[in-house]
Structures are given as structure tokens and as C-alpha cells.
Amino acid sequence: MQYAFLQKGEYEVFYIVEDAAGNVAEFILTITIEFPYEYYYETTVDLEGIALFNELREIVSIHNKVSYGDARYILSVSDRDYKTDYTTVRGMYDNDVISTYWIGQGAGAWQREHVWPNSKLGAAKVSNTSKDQRSDLHGLRAITGINQTRSNRYFDQGVGSAHIIGSEAFYPGDDFKGDVARILFFMVLRYDFLTLTDDISLLENNPSTNYTMAGAYQGLLSLLVDWHLEDPVDKFEIDRNNFIYEGIAYDPNDQAITPQGNRNPFIDHPEWVEMLFG
Numbered sequence: 001m002q003y004a005f006l007q008k009g010e011y012e013v014f015y016i017v018e019d020a021a022g023n024v025a026e027f028i029l030t031i032t033i034e035f036p037y038e039y040y041y042e043t044t045v046d047l048e049g050i051a052l053f054n055e056l057r058e059i060v061s062i063h064n065k066v067s068y069g070d071a072r073y074i075l076s077v078s079d080r081d082y083k084t085d086y087t088t089v090r091g092m093y094d095n096d097v098i099s100t101y102w103i104g105q106g107a108g109a110w111q112r113e114h115v116w117p118n119s120k121l122g123a124a125k126v127s128n129t130s131k132d133q134r135s136d137l138h139g140l141r142a143i144t145g146i147n148q149t150r151s152n153r154y155f156d157q158g159v160g161s162a163h164i165i166g167s168e169a170f171y172p173g174d175d176f177k178g179d180v181a182r183i184l185f186f187m188v189l190r191y192d193f194l195t196l197t198d199d200i201s202l203l204e205n206n207p208s209t210n211y212t213m214a215g216a217y218q219g220l221l222s223l224l225v226d227w228h229l230e231d232p233v234d235k236f237e238i239d240r241n242n243f244i245y246e247g248i249a250y251d252p253n254d255q256a257i258t259p260q261g262n263r264n265p266f267i268d269h270p271e272w273v274e275m276l277f278g
Helices: 038-044 049-060 068-078 146-150 179-188 221-230 235-246 271-277
Strands: 009-018 026-035 109-113 140-143 163-166 167-170
Touching: 009 146, 026 163, 038 049, 049 271, 068 109, 068 235, 109 146, 163 271, 179 271, 221 271
Parallel strands: none
Antiparallel strands: 009 026, 109 140, 163 167
């Protein structure tokens, strides 16, 4: 028997047991869940609204900038799947089974997906030396061929598995829509030049604004809170958030890579989504 408690608090678990003679007994087990990184948010106590948003931005903006090149090796650990006992990496949007080491070309090759598309991040095309919003680990996920299917399409409503909607939009799949929402909320919190919107004219592919600040939009904003509620935080996201914060990955020369060292608040405190974006 297993239980998963994804938010802090006190929980009561009721048990009814019966022995071979038919004697029945009832008892209650009280479990207190404490968030192990609560000190990270200690300056947010009693804050709400714009004050909470601004304080969280200050908190998450203090971190080590990791290169896009090093992200290859970090994702090979941070994105491992607890459902396979961490023996494989979980592919974004399609649950593809990915190797636990970087393969750039040929059989088994995989990529680094910008959930907020690179062309919509307000900067030139990413390179392995980039250390900015284009290389932020909270905005990247391991992925295979569906990366090309998604391209830079904005997110829109759908149902079932991941698929294109029309020519400009993409549904990330029932299993990933909450992940997408929390990633986009993090990105707009961390980077004040990014904007979430429902204005489709700002979201459609536009070669004249791609890779510029004029194109730094993503959406659809109106769906994201619903997606966050419909696809709650799971153990994969918690494990990944913890690794980005303090986990050590190694490059091909067996050199340790300094952790990025910040957290996604909307994984740690799901209730903040509705407070800040609802």
C-alpha cells in the first residue's frame, strides 16, 4: 500500500483491520508532511498578490547560470523517470523512452526542448555557450522527434495525446499540460521581458519578430491555470525540481557541473498559481 502526499500539511489515514476470527479494529494514523526546502521561501511569509510575485521573482533570480551545452548532461539525470526506477529519461509530450546519456546524432538521438520556444524567448538562436533564458533548465525538457512536430507552436486546448491543432497551435497531451503550465509560469516569473497572452496575433509564427523581444510571447494564458489544476504536480516534477536546485551532473570529462540552484515555486507551492495567475 502506497500513498503520495504532494503538499505539506497534516493528513489522517483511516485503517480498518479484521483478523481471521472476524474481530474488527479501527485506528487512525496521523501523518505530518513538512516541505524540506521551506527556508527557500521564508521571505514570502504573509505576502500575497504583486508583493508575493515580486518577492518570488527576487528569489528565483538568484542562481548559477548553466550553459546550454551543459544542459545536455544535466537533463540526462534531472529528467529520469521514477516509473522505470530512474533507468530511462522521460520524453516530453509523448513519454518516449530516452537514454540516460546524451546522444546527439544517429540511433537514440534526443534534443533539448524549449517549452517556451527559443524563437519566442527574445534572443537569437541558442548555442551551447548560451547562459541565459535560452539555457534555463526549468524551461528545458528532454525530447525526441516530437520536438520538430511542436516546433514553435503556441499551446492550445485539446484532449488525449499530443497533437498539432490547425497549423499554428499544439496540444501537449493530457499527461503534460500541467507540466507545461508550471514551466511557462516559472519563465514569466523569472524573466520580466516574457509575456503570457491570449492574443493569437502575438503567438502565431512571425519571421519578422522571431528571435526578438517583439516576439517574446507565449500562451494561451487562459488555459494554463485550468491545465495546472487538471494535471497536478507529480513525483517526476518534484524529483526534477530538486535536482535542478542541488543535484550534481557530470560532463563527458567527468567534471562536476555546478547546479543551477533555484526552484520552480509552482511545483513546490501549487496553490500560488491560482493566487498569482487565476
